[in-house]
Amino acid sequence: MAKQGKTYMGSAFFFLAFITMIMFSFTVEAAVKKYQFDVQVTNISRLCHAKPIVTVNGMFPGPTIYAREGDTVLINVTNHAQYNMSIHWHGLKQFGNGWADGPAYITQCPIQTGNSYTYAFNVTGQRGTLWWHAHILWLRATVYGAIVLMPKEGTPFPFPQPSQEVNLVLGEWWNTDVEELVNQGNKLGLPPNMSDAHTINGKPGPLFPCSEKRKNVKHFSEYSTPIPFSKNSNSSRKN
Numbered sequence: 001m002a003k004q005g006k007t008y009m010g011s012a013f014f015f016l017a018f019i020t021m022i023m024f025s026f027t028v029e030a031a032v033k034k035y036q037f038d039v040q041v042t043n044i045s046r047l048c049h050a051k052p053i054v055t056v057n058g059m060f061p062g063p064t065i066y067a068r069e070g071d072t073v074l075i076n077v078t079n080h081a082q083y084n085m086s087i088h089w090h091g092l093k094q095f096g097n098g099w100a101d102g103p104a105y106i107t108q109c110p111i112q113t114g115n116s117y118t119y120a121f122n123v124t125g126q127r128g129t130l131w132w133h134a135h136i137l138w139l140r141a142t143v144y145g146a147i148v149l150m151p152k153e154g155t156p157f158p159f160p161q162p163s164q165e166v167n168l169v170l171g172e173w174w175n176t177d178v179e180e181l182v183n184q185g186n187k188l189g190l191p192p193n194m195s196d197a198h199t200i201n202g203k204p205g206p207l208f209p210c211s212e213k214r215k216n217v218k219h220f221s222e223y224s225t226p227i228p229f230s231k232n233s234n235s236s237r238k239n
């Protein structure tokens, strides 16, 4: 009887150890985050000017990538636009997978119209917010977005938990086509014309014509350092 009891206890112990090991492996296992980026031409309107621009998934700015340290990220980029292009994961450390960095003609050939390419990289030793952008021609003027790298599950950021987190992606808007603009500048041997507005999250702000009427002043002053987002009145703005 005593021997039987001992065997039972031993089996129970191994069973519990087995369950614990499975649970532990689930908690530390890194995730695979998958994204689909459809590079496409979309009509977007700012400053009362609608124009076709190159976007990812029809969004301006494009979608935010969320990943945790240790995760593997797979981003399949399908190029439906008329430009051959690539996307650079700006500031992301590419350990052992430099081919996934993204600069066209440096670490890869551009993705041709109608083709796809899957960027695969690991998030290693990094946390914080970076950004991604097109890395050829001037497509980065409209093809960009944020990458949010969070610590591993259960590991806090090295600062107190903020009451809210908001991505602020700074950019510029030109009323004219950005590729035509840069080609024109190159022909003349001059820098391209200044932008018509600076943007935060793709929006020029309420001081510009045809902007949304919503007031975000209180919201921004509560959560972040004020950032000037209007250009002075003697800029080259056309309206």
Ligand SMILES: [Cu+2]
Pocket (backbone or CB within 6 Å): 088, 089, 090, 091, 133
């Ligand atoms: Cu970059």
